[in-house]
Amino acid sequence: MNEMLEKLRHDWQQQEVAELFALPMNDLLFRAQTIHRQYFDPNQVQVSTLLSIKTGACPEDCAYCPQSARYDTKLEKEKLMEVEAVIEKAKAAKAAGSDRFCMGAAWRSPRAKDMPYVLAMVEGVKDLGMETCMTLGMLDQEKSEQLANAGLDYYNHNLDTSPEYYGEIITTRTYSDRLDTLQHVRDSGMKVCSGGIVGMGEKEKDRIGLLRQLANLPQHPDSVPINQLVKVEGTPLETEGDLDPFEFIRTIAVARIMMPQSHVRLSAGREEMSEEMQSMCFFAGANSIFYGECLLTTPNPAANKDQDLFRKLGINSDHKVTQPPQELDDLLIAGAAKTVESDMFYSAVT
């Protein structure tokens, strides 16, 4: 490996991360971009599509989440999608230029009777030649291995915030439960996708604490989604104040510096960001996004808007899109419409 490459560190201290956050913006961005270029093509952004395969009625109490059964968010709860309908959606996402297909279910953890269905989804999407990712809640070692053996490439499980602020956001599972799931995922050979949410009323020390937890894991997560809170009516965080956009950009830049080899993903909240802010995030080192008509249950910029932005910025100019942009949203929506009652379709509502 090139000797110039930044050494990967797992011993970040609170104070030195605070010093990164306190750098003048131009110095911080320059440093993040310089490190970014040591590991990545600065004009390539990895594109994933996220599909909610089972929406709502979750028993957990995550204060930001409209899918929790504890909050009246008017969200339509849905049963687990039919395997074939999921594969149709994945085909549409591939045609739209996605190379990874992420499937999310609102569960505390998958039950044994859910597993044959989710494993069939993994196998079906893999057969399309796409990378696969799932987020299904907590995993034990056995379920982790089942998913790995089915060919699942990535498992997403976020740490959400710092250990100190965590109790303000979730009480139904502990921080160490989350760390255990990440360990099972890594031990079974899958890649780890783990990040958090900012703008939940936490302080900068909590954003530092979150990034320290992620960077000080035995191995950095392969993907680090940084979400900006989407305030949903009915959730405890619906009236939370806005985070300063520059603080969000700083969080991206510091994540890039601390985890130089990881894909840093601009995730939920992108709908509310201007093109200029998104482009600053890319300059700060974000090199992955979700696209599609929704990001689990919150709006996400439509695929063609993202392609317009990429064109303006010269990002992914070699990207292969096999459908003209105006047809992409129709395709994605058509995939959902094929979700019908059948023998393969059962209630996964817990």
Ligand code: SF4
């Ligand atoms: S576990 Fe996931 S789906 Fe359930 S409430 Fe928390 S964030 Fe929402």
